[in-house]
Amino acid sequence: MSIQGPKIYTLRALTDIWTGDAKGKPHRTIATGLLGSIRWWFEVLVRGLGGSACDPTRDGNRCPDHRKKPIEPGHHCVVCELFGCTGWARKFRFEVLDENEQVKAAQIKEGETFNLRFTPLRSIRPEDWALLDLTLRLIAKYGALGGKTKIRKRNDGIGRRPGKGLGQVRVESSPNDLASSTWREISSHLHHSRWRQPNHKGFEWAAANKLEALPKEHRSPKTLLAHLRSNAGGGG
Ligand SMILES: [Zn+2]
Numbered sequence: 001m002s003i004q005g006p007k008i009y010t011l012r013a014l015t016d017i018w019t020g021d022a023k024g025k026p027h028r029t030i031a032t033g034l035l036g037s038i039r040w041w042f043e044v045l046v047r048g049l050g051g052s053a054c055d056p057t058r059d060g061n062r063c064p065d066h067r068k069k070p071i072e073p074g075h076h077c078v079v080c081e082l083f084g085c086t087g088w089a090r091k092f093r094f095e096v097l098d099e100n101e102q103v104k105a106a107q108i109k110e111g112e113t114f115n116l117r118f119t120p121l122r123s124i125r126p127e128d129w130a131l132l133d134l135t136l137r138l139i140a141k142y143g144a145l146g147g148k149t150k151i152r153k154r155n156d157g158i159g160r161r162p163g164k165g166l167g168q169v170r171v172e173s174s175p176n177d178l179a180s181s182t183w184r185e186i187s188s189h190l191h192h193s194r195w196r197q198p199n200h201k202g203f204e205w206a207a208a209n210k211l212e213a214l215p216k217e218h219r220s221p222k223t224l225l226a227h228l229r230s231n232a233g234g235g236g
Helices: 031-048 078-083 126-142 183-190 221-229
Strands: 007-013 092-097 113-120 169-173
Touching: 007 126, 031 078, 031 092, 031 126, 078 126, 126 169, 126 183, 126 221, 183 221
Parallel strands: none
Antiparallel strands: 007 113, 007 169, 092 113
């Protein structure tokens, strides 16, 4: 497979986005902070669609499995395949750009549009792109970007976002070729034997089908996928 060109999302901030600098000050956009929150929602999505994702913040759960070589089955989970882990580099470069395609340095404020640019460094499967696309839809409908989103994380699920919570975004435009994978293709990708399958004990709550704001009829993996791809509005 050849390496594809960059994929660009244009988002509009509906509220300010907080990433913070090393001193916790809000006046800057820290791309790694935004990427960390995209990864967190990607994990939530994967669990909600019936796959298995490690929790990189948790000892004993995070990838890799050091007994395996990086290219062997079971070395890392499907999330780490794209986002990377020790011994396995992230598959894309990530940049946050302003409307003039310059790196966004200042904080993203309410009403501003900005671009997320994902540039493949190695070949990325269509199913991985599709999961990333669904993640951004999930964030726009029910989640938020950055730290301090004020979305409660509870023992039994993920709370609704508050009305004016930080980090709310709308997708203004997205690459038009990332939503073609079918449910069958995505499901078989998530369950492929090449992935490490971390157990979810203790964080079953961190899954898209545990979103308090998600209507009950959309909580099965297949209907969740269709719902995220639809233009139906999100909660909160
Ligand atoms: Zn992992």
